[in-house]
Amino acid sequence: MDGHESADRFGIDTSVAHSARVHNYWLGGKDNFAADRATGDAVIAAYPGIVKSVRANRAFLARAARFLAAEAGIRQFLDIGTGIPAADNTHEVVLAAAPDARVVYVDYDPVVLLHARTLLTSDVSGAIDYIDADLRDPPAIVRQAARTLDFSRPVAIMLISILHLILDRDDPYDLVSQLVNAVVPGSYVVISHAASDIDTGAMISMANRLNELMAQQAVPRTHREVAAFFAGLDLLEPGLVRIPEWRPASVSDSAARAQMWGAVARKR
Numbered sequence: 001m002d003g004h005e006s007a008d009r010f011g012i013d014t015s016v017a018h019s020a021r022v023h024n025y026w027l028g029g030k031d032n033f034a035a036d037r038a039t040g041d042a043v044i045a046a047y048p049g050i051v052k053s054v055r056a057n058r059a060f061l062a063r064a065a066r067f068l069a070a071e072a073g074i075r076q077f078l079d080i081g082t083g084i085p086a087a088d089n090t091h092e093v094v095l096a097a098a099p100d101a102r103v104v105y106v107d108y109d110p111v112v113l114l115h116a117r118t119l120l121t122s123d124v125s126g127a128i129d130y131i132d133a134d135l136r137d138p139p140a141i142v143r144q145a146a147r148t149l150d151f152s153r154p155v156a157i158m159l160i161s162i163l164h165l166i167l168d169r170d171d172p173y174d175l176v177s178q179l180v181n182a183v184v185p186g187s188y189v190v191i192s193h194a195a196s197d198i199d200t201g202a203m204i205s206m207a208n209r210l211n212e213l214m215a216q217q218a219v220p221r222t223h224r225e226v227a228a229f230f231a232g233l234d235l236l237e238p239g240l241v242r243i244p245e246w247r248p249a250s251v252s253d254s255a256a257r258a259q260m261w262g263a264v265a266r267k268r
């Protein structure tokens with residue numbers, strides 16, 4: 001991204017790395033600043049598998065969204081932790097499978113907001129909305145999402161690569177259950193989450209590097225800790241697995257390196 005001055009005008013602090021922009025750098029995007037690239041490179045040095053992991057995460061997002069729209073009949077999506085646009089954004093995958101679907105994005109990063117403004121001005125159908133909000137305030141998210149989504153009908157809540165940015169002191173389990181309580185039975189929850197119990201040593205050094213350099217802190221969690229986000233929900237096959245193993249397109253895809261747990265679950 002060019003122009004620190006114009007970034008300042010939009011309230012973007014370019015001096016400290018932010019997760020959306022570091023993620024964008026790993027995905028080969030251009031919406032990042034020197035601090036984001038330096039953090040991205042430091043993490044790659046500590047843990048070279050990170051680039052494959054974030055790509056596997058985008059592929060998981062696309063497979064899960066496509067399944068929900070094309071096979072599970074879901075027409076409403078609440079994608080929290082949108083990130084900077086990359087390949088296969090949720091609305092692209094969903095609208096290709098179900099043109100009558102609606103997608104609400106939520107993020108708190110000002111760079112994501114800038115992209116969202118462009119996206120929304122190009123959308124004349126009203127099928128897409130964007131909320132500038134914090135996952136730590138579920139009532140605000142639900143209230144604003146109700147502009148576009150009908151909460152008396154099923155909604156897919158997408159929490160893709162965001163919950164490891166919510167510290168225990170902010171009670172991520174309670175945040176997820178507040179969101180689940182806001183949707184009707186037949187709704188779905190999709191989560192991908194950095195794992196602390198796959199490649200443990202490398203993941204710890206990666207998280208330490210990220211936490212030294214990034215504005216947000218990251219907390220990878222164990223399989224058991226991630227499974228607890230799905231308490232009271234029915235996990236779909238194959239359950240909570242390494243993300244490349246969730247309904248892979250091919251056997252070789254399932255062997256991809258990725259240090260994240262992921263699953264899709266349905267509310268009874």
Ligand SMILES: C[S@@+](CC[C@H](N)C(=O)[O-])C[C@H]1O[C@@H](n2cnc3c(N)ncnc32)[C@H](O)[C@@H]1O
Nearest residue numbers: 020023081082083107108109134135160161165
């Ligand atoms: C690692 S990126 C993931 C982007 C996308 N979901 C993906 O998987 O490719 C995490 C995103 O979550 C956003 N985020 C982190 N904490 C958040 C919070 N408390 N509220 C809203 N958004 C948050 C960041 O700004 C960033 O865009």
